[in-house]
Amino acid sequence: MDSLETELDRARELDVAELADAIETIGFECTRCGACCKSEAGGCGGSEGETEQIDDPEPHTATVFPDEIRRLQDAGDYDFRDVARPMPYGIEETPDGPQGETFEWALQTDDCGDCTFYDETDGVGACTVHEDRPLICKTYPFSVALGGTSQPMGEAVDEAGMVRAHECEGLGRDIPREEAEELAAALKERAVRELEEAIGVRENYEPTDADGVVVHDSEGQKRPDGTEL
Numbered sequence: 433m434d435s436l437e438t439e440l441d442r443a444r445e446l447d448v449a450e451l452a453d454a455i456e457t458i459g460f461e462c463t464r465c466g467a468c469c470k471s472e473a474g475g476c477g478g479s480e481g482e483t484e485q486i487d488d489p490e491p492h493t494a495t496v497f498p499d500e501i502r503r504l505q506d507a508g509d510y511d512f513r514d515v516a517r518p519m520p521y522g523i524e525e526t527p528d529g530p531q532g533e534t535f536e537w538a539l540q541t542d543d544c545g546d547c548t549f550y551d552e553t554d555g556v557g558a559c560t561v562h563e564d565r566p567l568i569c570k571t572y573p574f575s576v577a578l579g580g581t582s583q584p585m586g587e588a589v590d591e592a593g594m595v596r597a598h599e600c601e602g603l604g605r606d607i608p609r610e611e612a613e614e615l616a617a618a619l620k621e622r623a624v625r626e627l628e629e630a631i632g633v634r635e636n637y638e639p640t641d642a643d644g645v646v647v648h649d650s651e652g653q654k655r656p657d658g659t660e661l
């Protein structure tokens with residue numbers, strides 16, 4: 433992979449019309465199946481009071497940037513931990529509790545491992561923070577073929593031009609041009625933000641021997657509740 437700075441330059445030069453062409457070629461219409469909002473085990477999918485806890489679900493993980501966390505907090509008057517949790521990669525359970533360093537925040541999950549903002553009625557999923565959902569959600573199931581950007585839900589299952597498509601039952605359906613352009617613009621914004629965040633994390637990283645879990649984000653070193661170390 434080229435340097436993050438080189439990939440960031442490429443992301444800033446992405447042509448939204450070309451990305452929209454690629455999205456139209458692949459095709460997409462969300463069926464609201466909820467697969468990208470639920471745990472890998474399929475979650476419970478219900479709203480509070482309707483859920484049935486399942487044993488040891490593989491929780492949903494979706495990256496959320498520090499400013500997106502604040503926007504979600506403001507949208508619902510939520511505490512930090514209502515919205516986000518440390519990305520679990522790099523964190524180990526020990527007799528003294530979770531320990532380790534991680535480099536991203538993930539959307540908070542419920543007891544079923546689903547995104548905390550996911551609701552489902554009669555098999556139809558809904559995002560309760562739709563207007564304020566993070567870029568990773570606005571752009572699912574797509575990513576761009578640039579190093580240092582995230583590839584959600586594993587390997588690509590389809591691609592066209594610079595656009596990759598990931599597992600999603602809505603792929604291959606006709607998409608109106610206007611929606612493809614909106615998605616393309618968000619996809620470019622996400623690629624730029626992911627690379628800016630990665631560069632910020634690298635530049636602000638400071639080794640720490642603090643106990644417990646430490647999240648290194650582009651703003652510095654933080655505790656799991658979002659407070660600075």
Ligand code: SF4
Binds near residue numbers: 463465466557600601
């Ligand atoms: S997996 Fe695809 S079709 Fe299902 S909710 Fe997510 S974006 Fe929509």
Ligand code: SF4
Binds near residue numbers: 494559
């Ligand atoms: S914020 Fe909304 S779109 Fe994103 S994972 Fe959660 S429920 Fe799904």
